[in-house]
Amino acid sequence: MSDNNITNIMVAGIGGQGVMTAAEILSQTALAQGYDVKKTEVAGMSQRGGVVTSHVRFGNRILSPAIPPGETDILVGFEPAEALRWCEQLRPSGVAMVNTMRQEPPVVSLGLFDYPEDPVGDILKAGINVHAFDAGAISRELGNPKLVNTVMLGAISKYLPFSAEILKNEILDRFRTHKPKLVEINERAFEAGQAAEVANR
Amino acid sequence: MPECSGVKEVIKLNQVTAKPAAERRFMSGNEAVARGAWEAGCQVITAYPGTPATEILEYAGQYEDMYSEWSVNEKVSLEVAIGASLAGSRSLCAMKHVGLNVASDALMTQTLVGVKGGLVVAVADDVGLSSSQNEQDSRNWGRFANVPVLEPSDAQEAYQMVQHAFELSEQFDTPVILRLTTRICHVKAVVSPGERRENEVAGFEKDMAKYVMVPGNAKKRIPVMFERLEELRRHSEASELNYLHPGSDQRVGFITSGPTFLHVLESYPNAPALKLGLSHPLPMEKIRALSQQVERLVVVEEVDPLLETEIKAAGIEVSGKDILPRMGELAPHVLRPAIERLLGNAVPIETKVAPPVEPKVEAKTEKVPGDDLFPRPPTMCVACPHLGIYYCLSHIKNTYIAGDIGCYTLGAGHPWNALDTCICMGASMGVALGLDKGRSKDDDKKNIIAVIGDSTFLHMGMQGLLDITYNKGNVTVLLLDNRAVGMTGGQDGPSTGRSLQGEETLRVDFRKLVEALGVKPERIREVNPYELPTLFTALREETKANEPSVIITNQPCVLVDFYAPKPPLTVEEPDCNGCGNCLDLGCPAIYVTRRETEVKPNGKEKKLSFVQIDSAACTGCDLCPKTCAPDAIVPMQTAQQ
Numbered sequence: 001m002s003d004n005n006i007t008n009i010m011v012a013g014i015g016g017q018g019v020m021t022a023a024e025i026l027s028q029t030a031l032a033q034g035y036d037v038k039k040t041e042v043a044g045m046s047q048r049g050g051v052v053t054s055h056v057r058f059g060n061r062i063l064s065p066a067i068p069p070g071e072t073d074i075l076v077g078f079e080p081a082e083a084l085r086w087c088e089q090l091r092p093s094g095v096a097m098v099n100t101m102r103q104e105p106p107v108v109s110l111g112l113f114d115y116p117e118d119p120v121g122d123i124l125k126a127g128i129n130v131h132a133f134d135a136g137a138i139s140r141e142l143g144n145p146k147l148v149n150t151v152m153l154g155a156i157s158k159y160l161p162f163s164a165e166i167l168k169n170e171i172l173d174r175f176r177t178h179k180p181k182l183v184e185i186n187e188r189a190f191e192a193g194q195a196a197e198v199a200n201r
Numbered sequence: 202m203p204e205c206s207g208v209k210e211v212i213k214l215n216q217v218t219a220k221p222a223a224e225r226r227f228m229s230g231n232e233a234v235a236r237g238a239w240e241a242g243c244q245v246i247t248a249y250p251g252t253p254a255t256e257i258l259e260y261a262g263q264y265e266d267m268y269s270e271w272s273v274n275e276k277v278s279l280e281v282a283i284g285a286s287l288a289g290s291r292s293l294c295a296m297k298h299v300g301l302n303v304a305s306d307a308l309m310t311q312t313l314v315g316v317k318g319g320l321v322v323a324v325a326d327d328v329g330l331s332s333s334q335n336e337q338d339s340r341n342w343g344r345f346a347n348v349p350v351l352e353p354s355d356a357q358e359a360y361q362m363v364q365h366a367f368e369l370s371e372q373f374d375t376p377v378i379l380r381l382t383t384r385i386c387h388v389k390a391v392v393s394p395g396e397r398r399e400n401e402v403a404g405f406e407k408d409m410a411k412y413v414m415v416p417g418n419a420k421k422r423i424p425v426m427f428e429r430l431e432e433l434r435r436h437s438e439a440s441e442l443n444y445l446h447p448g449s450d451q452r453v454g455f456i457t458s459g460p461t462f463l464h465v466l467e468s469y470p471n472a473p474a475l476k477l478g479l480s481h482p483l484p485m486e487k488i489r490a491l492s493q494q495v496e497r498l499v500v501v502e503e504v505d506p507l508l509e510t511e512i513k514a515a516g517i518e519v520s521g522k523d524i525l526p527r528m529g530e531l532a533p534h535v536l537r538p539a540i541e542r543l544l545g546n547a548v549p550i551e552t553k554v555a556p557p558v559e560p561k562v563e564a565k566t567e568k569v570p571g572d573d574l575f576p577r578p579p580t581m582c583v584a585c586p587h588l589g590i591y592y593c594l595s596h597i598k599n600t601y602i603a604g605d606i607g608c609y610t611l612g613a614g615h616p617w618n619a620l621d622t623c624i625c626m627g628a629s630m631g632v633a634l635g636l637d638k639g640r641s642k643d644d645d646k647k648n649i650i651a652v653i654g655d656s657t658f659l660h661m662g663m664q665g666l667l668d669i670t671y672n673k674g675n676v677t678v679l680l681l682d683n684r685a686v687g688m689t690g691g692q693d694g695p696s697t698g699r700s701l702q703g704e705e706t707l708r709v710d711f712r713k714l715v716e717a718l719g720v721k722p723e724r725i726r727e728v729n730p731y732e733l734p735t736l737f738t739a740l741r742e743e744t745k746a747n748e749p750s751v752i753i754t755n756q757p758c759v760l761v762d763f764y765a766p767k768p769p770l771t772v773e774e775p776d777c778n779g780c781g782n783c784l785d786l787g788c789p790a791i792y793v794t795r796r797e798t799e800v801k802p803n804g805k806e807k808k809l810s811f812v813q814i815d816s817a818a819c820t821g822c823d824l825c826p827k828t829c830a831p832d833a834i835v836p837m838q839t840a841q842q
Contacts, residue, residue, distance in 0.1 A: 014577065027389065031227050038355075039227075039389040048579035048611065049789050064460075064467035065355070065388040069534045084571045105577045109793045110616050110784055111810065113575030126570040145817060 006059035007161055008067040012086045013078025014103055015052050018149040022076060023054035025153060026160075029170040030058035033162050038065040049105065053086060074159050076152055079103050080119040080132070087123045087130075095129045097155045097197065099148060101136030131155065133196040139189065144182075147189040154193025164194065228392040230385035233356040234323055235260035236392070237363035238293045239267055242400035244318070245285035247271075247278040249660065250689040251297030252332040253386035254325035258295055259692070262701040266397070271694050271701045274626070274660040275300035279307045279322065286320040287412060289403030291367050295323040298339050299625065303661070305342060308376065310414050312346040313422035315374035315429075317403060319367030325381040328503045329529050332688075334606065334623060336528055338505040340458075343378045343481040347430050350378045350481035351442065352459040356390040362478060365442065369479075373429055373436070380480075382503060384460045384530060434482040442478030443487055452544060454495030456488060456508060456519070461501040461531050468533040469540065483508060485515050492517045499524070499540065501531050581611050583790040583815075584766075584822035586683055586730040586756040590652075592786050592828070593736050594619035600648045600744070601636050605629040605662070607654040608687040608758075616787050620652070629653045630665020634674040648744035649675060655682040655696035659709065663718060669749050670719030677743045678751045681730070682711055683758040691760045715751045724750035731756060733827045759820065767821030771840045772813050776833035779809030783825045783834065790818040791825060 009026055013019040020041060027039045035058040055067045072090045077083025077098040087096055098120055108115045116122060120132040135155070139147035150171055157164035168190050175182045228236065234257045238246055246269045248258035261269045268285075272278035275296045282294035296304060301324045308322065324342070327333040343350035351366050353359040359381065366377040410418050437443060446462075448454075450471040457465050458480040465474050475491050477484070492498045500509040500521040509521035524539045525531055538548045581587055591612040594602060604610055604620040605628060613620035622632050633651035640647060653662045658680055669676050686692040693699040698708025712725055724746060726739045743750040757764055774794070783791055797809040814825070816837055826834040 015579070024389075027227060031225065031391065036391060037227065037389075040384070041387045048582065048608070049577070050579035051577045062390075063463040064533055065384060065390070065463070066530075066532050068467075068532075081574060082577075085574050087571060088569050104792055105575065106580055106784075106787055106789055107578070107615055108575055109791065109810075109812075111793070111796065111808070112615060115575065122570050128570075 005161075006057055006062065007074075008072050009056040009074045009076065009156075010053060010067055010072045010086060010089055011056065011076040011078070012051075012053045012082045014082065014105075015049050017052070017078045017103075018146075019052045019054055019078055022078075022149050022153060023056050025149075025171055025174070026056045026167075027058070029162070029167050030056070032170065033166065035059060036062045038062045040065045051082065051085070074156055076156055078148065078152065081116060083130075084116060084119040084122050087126060087128055090128055092127075095131070095156075095159055096123055097152060098123070098130060098132040099135035099152060100132050101134055101148075131197050131200045133200045135193070135196070138192050138196060142185060142189055142192065144185060147186065150186045150189040151193040151196070154190035155197040157190070157194060158197065224393050225391050226394055227389050228356050228360070228394075229256060229387060229389045230353070230356045230359045230381060231256035231387070232260045233360035233392050234293075234295070234363050234379070234381070235264070236394050237360040238291075238321070238367075239264045240395055240397050241319075241364040241367045242291055242398045243267055243293050243321075243367065244290035244400070244402060245269075245282060245292040246295070247281045247292070248295040249273065249275050249278050249300060250656075250686045250692040251275075251300050251325075252689055253327055253383040254295050254297045254300075254323065254381065255689045255692065256386070257323060257325075258701065261295075269701055271692060273695060275304040276307055279304040279311075282320060282322075283307060283311050283314075286316045286318045287314075288318070288405045290318040291320075291400055292318060293321040293323055293363070296325070297333065298324060298326045298337050299333065299335065300324070301339055301342055302337075303626065305346075308342065308346050308348075310419075311376050312348050313414055313419055313426055314412055315425075316370050316376060317405075318400070319370035320376045321363060321366045321370060321379055322376055323363065323379040323381060325383070325386050326504065328382045328384065331383055334625065336504055338503070338507065339378065339380050340481060340507050341505060343380075344507065346376070347426050348376050348378055348481075349373070349433050349437075349479060350380050352380050352478060352480045353385060354457075354460050354462045354476075355385060356388065357392045358478070359385055360392050360394065362442070373433055375429055375433075380459065382460055382530075430482060434484075437479050437482050437484040438486050440479045440484070443484045444476055444478075445487070445491060446474040446476055448473040451495050453497045453499055453540060454491045456491070456498065456500040456502075456512070458502050458508060461503060461536075464531055464533050464536055465501055468536050477508070480508060483511055485512070485517075488512055489515070489517055492519070497543065499543070501525065501536065503531055504528060578614055579611060580614065580789055581608065581787060582759050583788055583818045584759050584820040584824070585788075586754060586758070587612065587681060588786050588788055588822075589730045589733055589736055589824050590679060590681060590754065591617035591619050592733065592824075593740055594650070594652075595785065597648075597737075597740060597744075599646060600650050601633075601644075603629040603633040603636060603649070603651045605651075605653040605657050606688075607657050607681075608683075609652050609654055609681055610688075612652070616785050625661075626657055627653070627661025627665050630662050630669060630676075630678070633676040633678070634665070634669045634672065637674050637676055638672075648677065650677050650679060650744065652679045652681065654687065655680065655684065655709075655711070656686040656694050658711075659695055663714070666715065666720070666749075666751075667718045674749055675747050676749055677740070677746075678715075678749070680711060680715070680751055680753045682753055682755060683761075685758040685761050687758045687760065691758055697761075711753050715753070720749050720751050724748060725753065726751070727753045727755055729756060730754040731822055731824050733824070764820075767823070769816040769819035769821050769837050770814055770823070770825065770834050771816060771837045773833050773835055773840055774811070774813065776831050777811050778831050778833070779811045780830065781808075781810040781812070782828040782830070783812060784810060786825055786828060788825060790815045
C-alpha cells in the first residue's frame with residue numbers, strides 16, 4: 001500500500017475471539033503470495049479476556065515486527081470498543097472494519113467504568129473511513145457464531161494487495177483438509193462479509 | 202583462535218525471502234529455537250513453562266528423536282541439561298527471565314565446570330512486561346557467570362544462532378546463553394529450515410577435577426574460566442555474528458543487540474549499525490572503529506545499559522540510556538523521537554501509543570479517540586474453579602492474603618481485590634510465615650492465608666510449607682489444584698499425571714505430600730471449590746486453628762481438554778432483585794442488563810444491578826445460583842419449559 005509497498009494490518013479484539021487465527025490466515029496468504037511477512041502477538045495474558053491485538057506486516061522486506069503508530073492500513077476490529085481503542089493507529093488513508101457486537105468486560109458490569117455509547121460514531125467523528133456491521137448476527141443467521149472470523153476477513157478482502165479469491169481459497173483450504181463439512185458455510189460467510197462491507201460504507 | 206565450524210553462513214537479514222516458497226516456513230521465535238536445536242542434534246531439552254518461552258518446549262516435544270521434559274522448576278531443568286551435557290549429549294534448557302534467577306545457582310558453578318556436549322540456556326526476557334512480575338535483563342547473567350551471550354533479532358536468527366550456540370559451547374567449553382525477548386518468541390516470521398544432524402553421544406567420563414566443584418578443584422577452574430573469557434573476546438572481534446550494517450548517513454552510528462537492530466534499521470535505514478549477535482564479550486575494536494567513522498554513537502539495547510557501560514569504560518563516547526528509556530521495548534516510535542532530539546531536530550507531536558490495558562494517564566494536548574475508554578484487564582475465565590475461592594476470600598474479614606504466581610494472582614483485580622502480596626514463584630509460603638512471625642500487636646487476631654496453585658507449589662512452594670510446619674507457623678494454605686499450569690496455557694506437570702508428550706505418569710497425591718511435609722492429617726481438607734458453603738466452613742475452621750493447615754481444592758482448570766462443560770444457566774429476569782451478589786463472583790459470563798437506584802424507607806439509596814448470563818459462554822458450573830437469594834438463576838432448559 002504505502003511505504004515500500006508494506007501492508008500493515010492490525011487485528012484487535014478480546015482473548016478467545018479468534019484474533020490470532022484471523023492474523024494467521026492473513027499472514028499465511030501473504031506468505032503464499034511470496035511476500036516477506038511478520039506477525040506479532042501483543043497478547044500478554046490474552047486467554048483471560050484481556051485486550052488482544054496482532055500486527056500483520058507484509059511486503060518486499062519487513063524489519064521491525066510492530067506497526068509504527070499511525071501507519072496501520074487496515075484495522076480489523078472484532079469488537080467496537082476495541083476498534084475505538086486502536087483506531088488512532090490508522091493512517092489517514094486507512095480503513096476500519098468493525099464488528100458491532102459488543103462485549104462488556106466485568107469492570108463495566110461492576111459499574112466501575114462506562115462502555116462508550118456509540119464507539120463506531122466516535123471512530124467516525126475522528127474522520128476515519130469505517131465500515132461497521134454486526135458480524136455476530138450474520139454468523140448466527142448462517143447458523144454458527146464461530147463464523148465471525150471468516151465474515152470479517154471477507155469484509156476486508158477488497159482492501160488487500162491480492163485478490164479476494166486468493167484469501168477465500170486460503171480459508172477454505174484450511175477447512176478442506178480438517179473439516180470439509182464446514183467449507184460451504186465458510187464460503188457463504190466470506191461472501192456475506194464482502195456484501196456487508198459494500199452495504200455499510 | 203578456534204573458528205566456528207557449524208554455521209558457515211553469515212547471518213544476514215532477509216536471506217530467507219529470496220528462497221523458493223517450499224523452503225520458507227512461518228515460525229515463531231520459540232518454534233525456531235526448537236527447530237534449530239533439533240537440527241543441531243540436540244538430544245535433551247528441558248523447561249518449566251513461563252511466558253514468553255513456554256512454546257519452545259511444546260514444539261520440542263513434537264520431535265520424537267530428542268528427549269524433552271517439563272521439569273518441576275528451572276533449577277532442576279538446568280541441572281538435567283547439565284547432566285545430559287556431561288553425559289556427552291547436546292542439551293538445551295529454556296526458561297523465562299525470572300526462571301534463570303531460580304536456575305542461577307547451577308549456572309554460576311557450571312561455568313567453572315564447562316561442558317561436554319554443547320549446553321545452551323535459552324532465556325526469554327519479557328521486555329515490556331506482558332506477563333511477568335518484573336522486567337529484567339538476562340544478559341547480566343552472561344557477565345555475572347562469565348559465559349557468552351548470543352542475541353538473535355528475529356526467528357530466522359534464533360533458528361541459526363541456537364545451532365551456533367552449541368558449536369560455541371563445545372569449542373570454548375562453556376555454557377552459552379541465548380537471550381530472547383518477547384518480540385522474538387512471540388513474533389512469527391519467515392524461517393528457512395534444514396535437516397537434523399545426528400551427533401554421537403560421547404558418554405560420561407569421570408573427571409573429578411573438572412566435575413566435582415569442591416574448593417580445591419574450583420580454585421583451579423576459575424583461572425580457566427577467565428582465560429576462556431579472553432579467548433571468547435578475541436573470537437567476538439572476529440565473529441561473523443558481529444558485523445557492520447553499512448550506511449552513508451554519518452550523523453549517527455548505532456550499536457545494536459537483539460531486536461533493536463531491526464528497530465534501528467526500520468527507523469534509520471541509511472545509518473551505519475553494528476549488529477552484535479555475540480554481545481558478550483564485546484568486540485570493542487569493532488565498536489571503536491565505528492566510533493571513529495561517525496559523528497555520534499548511540500547504543501540501543503533493551504533493558505539495562507550493559508554494553509553502554511562497558512563501551513564507556515573503554516573510553517569511547519556513546520549515548521544510550523541518557524536518551525532512551527531503561528524499560529520497555531525500543532521500537533521505532535520510541536527510538537525516532539529520542540534520536541531526532543539528539544540530532545537537534547524538532548520532534549513532531551508524539552503519536553499516541555495506546556497501552557493495552559491501562560487507562561491513559563499522560564497529559565494530552567488534544568483529544569484522541571479512545572482516550573477515556575475503559576480498561577480491559579485480563580480476568581479469570583468463565584466457570585474458573587478459582588472464582589468461588591476468591592468470592593469467599595473477598596467476603597471474609599480480618600485476613601492478610603499472601604499470593605503467588607499463577608492465574609489466582611488475578612484475584613488482586615476486580616471484583617475480588619483479595620490478594621495482599623505477590624513476589625515470585627512459591628513466595629506465598631515464606632511471606633505468609635513472615636507475616637505471621639513479624640505481626641504487630643494490632644494484628645494479633647489477623648488470620649494469615651497463603652494462596653498457591655498446584656504447579657507453583659511443586660515448583661518452589663513445598664520447601665516454604667516445610668518451613669511453616671517446622672517453625673510452627675500459624676498459616677492457612679489454600680492449595681488450588683486445578684491440574685494444569687493454567688496461566689501459561691494448561692501445560693502438564695507432576696500435578697496433572699501426564700508428561701509433555703501426553704503419556705500417563707505420576708500424579709502427585711497432594712494430601713500425602715502436605716502430610717509428609719508436616720501438616721497434621723486433621724488440618725488437611727480437600728474441598729470442591731464450586732461448593733461455596735463448604736468452602737466458607739473450611740476457611741472459617743482452618744483459620745481458627747492456631748497451627749498450619751492446608752485446604753486443597755480439587756476441580757480442574759476449564760481450559761484443560763478433559764474439562765466437562767454442563768448445560769448453560771440463565772436468569773429468570775422477573776425473579777432477579779438486582780442485588781448484584783452474583784457479580785461479586787467476577788464470572789465474565791454474567792452481565793448487567795439495567796441499573797436502578799432504589800430509595801429505602803430511611804432515605805438511603807441502594808444501587809441495583811439486574812443481570813443476565815451469556816448462554817454461549819456459560820458452562821453451567823452452578824456457582825452463581827449459590828449467591829442468588831431469590832433463586833433467579835436456573836438451568837436454561839428449565840427456564841424454557
